[in-house]
Amino acid sequence: MTQPVSHDILVVIIGVTGAGKTTFANLASGGNLLVGHGLDPCTQDPQAVQFMLDGHNITLIDTPGFDDDGRNDLEIFEGIGRWLVKQGFAKNQPLDGVIILHPITHSSIGNMEKKRTRLLEKILGQDAYKRVVITTTMWTAFRQGAFQNTWTTRQDQIWRNFMSNGAVLIKHDNTRDSAHGIIRSIILKSEAGRARTLLQTELTSKKRFTETTVGEDLKRCFEEEIEHIEEKLLKHRLKRPPDAWRKSTNFAEKWEWWEWESAYQDLEKSLELLQMQLKTMNRVISRLLGFWARIFR
Structure with a gap:
């Protein structure tokens, strides 16, 4: 890939799979990015x-969706940062903002979503919260009144800390004007000056990345x-x-044993994976911090 030219405004779009990230990027730009990023989510x-928008050269970075492959959120954030650095964006143009797309069709707030938001907060x-635009999507799928009360509660659960420190919440109505309005809010923030991330501040004063806020928080999450x-x-x-049910001729008994054993094996695999991730966390976090400290300055 050719090295990118100098950009006026650089924005990363993140969110769960199905939030409409690629659709948003195509709508705003008139482009034709591939929806779904291919058949193999792991690649x-x-x-x-x-x-161009209002005389600014805008670059939108459409990213892989969370909750859609074998990678955890830490690895996905690391991958986004690594790609930005590799393509030269971190060198030629610091990041101006982050758009978090969230579909209101997600009717409940899971632990993974809360942890993902906390990870981004620590990064x-x-x-730098004032550079975050939380953008809700999929409003056309439902009557607004039916979801308004539930949605108000959910947004308070997830993004209270972001919004109380400068982040804004904007509803996207799936039109180009709406997408451009969201991007304009980042342009205005960018014109007010650059933002320094917590990572950058901590890395200049601490020798070990495990001593940073995000490092300590991630270790605690794993534990x-x-x-x-x-x-x-x-x-x-x-x-x-x-134990006799394992080889029982009674179908119900044998099925119950199989279900129990299958669930047990799944739990053991999950535990083994988490323990392995905890052991390798220092290496992953080191790369993560290095990439994200260079793209927001």
């Missing part, structure tokens, strides 16, 4: 599209999740069917 890479720090899985394993062991 997804960000995509860049450029266009950016409060001084809490491991403890949670271990508790589930303990409870599951107490429900173990009789």
Whole structure:
């Protein structure tokens, strides 16, 4: 790929799979980025599209969706940062803003979503929250009144910290004018000066990345999740069917044993994966911090 030219405004779009990231980028730019990023989600890479808006050369970075492949959020954030650095964006143009697309069709707030938001908070720090635009999508799928009260509660659950420190919440109505309005809000913030991330501040004063806020928080998250899985394993062991049911001629007994054993193996695999990720966390976080400290300055 050719090296990117100098850009006026550089924006990263993130969100869960199905939030409408690629559609938003194509709508705003008039481009034709590939929706879905290919058949194999594990090989997804960000995509860049450029266009002019109000005399500014805008570059939107469309990123792989969360919750859609075998990578955890930490690895996805690292991959986005690595791609930005590799393509030269970090060198030629610092990041001006982040658009978080969130579909209101997600009717509940899962632990992964809360942890993902907390991870982004730790990467950016409060001084950079004002560069975040939280953009809700999929409003046309439902009557607004039916979701307004539930949505107000949900947005308070997830983004209270962001919004109380400068981030804005904007509803996207799936029109080009709406997309351009969201981008204009970032242009206005960018004109007020650059934002320094918490990562950059901490890395200049601390020698070890594990001492940073995001490093400590991630380690704590892994340890809490491991403890949670271990508790589930303990409870599951107490429900173990009789060993004789493993080879029982009674279909119901044999099926119950199979279901129990399958669930047990899944829990063991989850625990093993988390323990491995905790051991390799220092290496992953080191790369993550290095990339994201260079793209927001």
